[in-house]
Amino acid sequence: MEPTIKKVSITALAMLLMAGLISNTACSAPSAPSPTEAPAVNLPSVDRSAGAGARASLNEITGELVLPMSAYWYSDRENVIVNSAVASLIFDCVEEAGFTVAPWGGGGKALQDGRYGQWSRKLAAKNGALPEIRIIAGVLDEQPERPVLSAEHQAAETKCTNSVERAGLPELLEGLVGDTSVQNQITRNAVALTERDPEYLTFRQDWENCLAENGLALTEQGSWSLQSGGTKEGEIRVALLEVDCKDSSGGARKPYDILAEYQAAQMKDHQAELNALAEEKADAVERAKQILRDHGVADARL
Template identity: 75%
Template sequence: MRSPTFHSVSAVAATLAVVVLAGVACSDPPASSPTATTTVSLPAVDRAAGAGARADLKESTGEVVLPMSAYWYSDRENVLVNTAVAFLIYDCVEDAGFTVAPWGGGGKALQDGRYGQWSRPLAARNGAMPEIREIPGVMDEQPERPALSADHQAAETKCSNSVGRAGLPELLDGLAGDASLQNQITRNAVALTELDSEYLAYRKSWEECLATKGIKLSEQGSWSLQSSGSREDGIRVALLDLDCKDASGGARKPYDILAEYQAAQMMDHQAELNALAEEKADAVVRAKQILRDHGVADARL
């Protein structure tokens, strides 16, 4: 068992980061247009089969919890698993004869903004800018590590490649190239939502309301809006945006439609999803044990 030291590896900086839920841009990415969506092959899904499913919109943090969220790592679980992987890479680097400098271990995640701003308290504080959630690490924040020699950097790269994920799955929504069942359900639900008649009527009403207030979309099909660029005007526009969403059925409506399309698909795959939930739970348990073996106290887990 390793001594309880806390180290960092620059080669795994991407591994250590919490994958952001709503993209990294300050404005929301444009929504896919209905025309583009119709070119995608989609399953026939009866939304009514998922009736009653709802999104949990956490207004204080900007987090959105959907039915499929149970099969992805939470922000906290992601930090635990990624830090456990990092510790195994640190071990490899130390075995190669290098001393590895400390790292803080925390992460950040952005407010979900796929349908624009939806939280009035956050709009009043941030405008359309996403709220940033700080995810505590398993250790105290550490000073920046010194520059590394070429040999040290090569050892970190080699260890990162050889350790990989160490058998701990990367269960994160929206990873490029992910053909997993849970990602297929999630992608299908997004596309089906954008074709849904209730969603389209909601969006049409919202756009018409914005027009009466002199507010323009950043681009066609987008959920982001034009403003002067000042903080004050950004807040003004975001609050008017929410006024129009409320007048059209509420800012949560597209998320609830999305939740129903997720839930409707889940019914046909519950056995597979149950197995996935067990895999996720096992990965978190194993990650916590790896962290304990490296001296992390249970209070930090």
């Protein structure tokens, strides 16, 4: 799938920024494990009732999902701010090397979460099973694409990208490869625990039964994706039936609320670490904002 943010250039710098500014890059809902074959991971013993009352926030219009652990990751907006600050420092380095760099707007796009398929009736009627795309405004006005850079200019950008790296600003994004942080462990554990939860499994089975009664079939066992006729109208019809079946099985938001409770239940044992992380995140965002202010970005854009 093509990246869904505008390229800055064809250099390593552009690749760094695109990787940081796009969220939830899957084009379709990720396949879920079979209800009878959850992934083999070592899970802690977690009493879901310890997180009772925690709920997911699902925006039916924008497709945005907020879970208890979302407070410890950069929001889409914060991610744009932090990555734009890093880009500004890289551009300073490139200019010090004698090359002119045009300002970049730094906007991004974020995709609706689809780990449990389509959950918004409004978005199903608009997009079928495809995720809604949210536009995240940049901190500067968009600029025309730059022409192809000289080899020397590209080399300078690569060198500066490697030397600046993250400029000491943490990359607080869910699901990064190799991330062993407490927040990522809590998040991953919650997903796996949800897939083993009896209420989740009942919901899933009732949903599959409803699909079968309506003549619908999964693309593969354990998936949250459904087969459709291929036309836009057919995809929308199937997506609406998918949501209908979820509603009749306990509500389209149920798996997300179960996930939220497993997150909240684990957070109680790690609150001191999470409090420190929240401070680290707040400090990083404020430092990024100050970097951008120093580069002429008005507070109204932050």
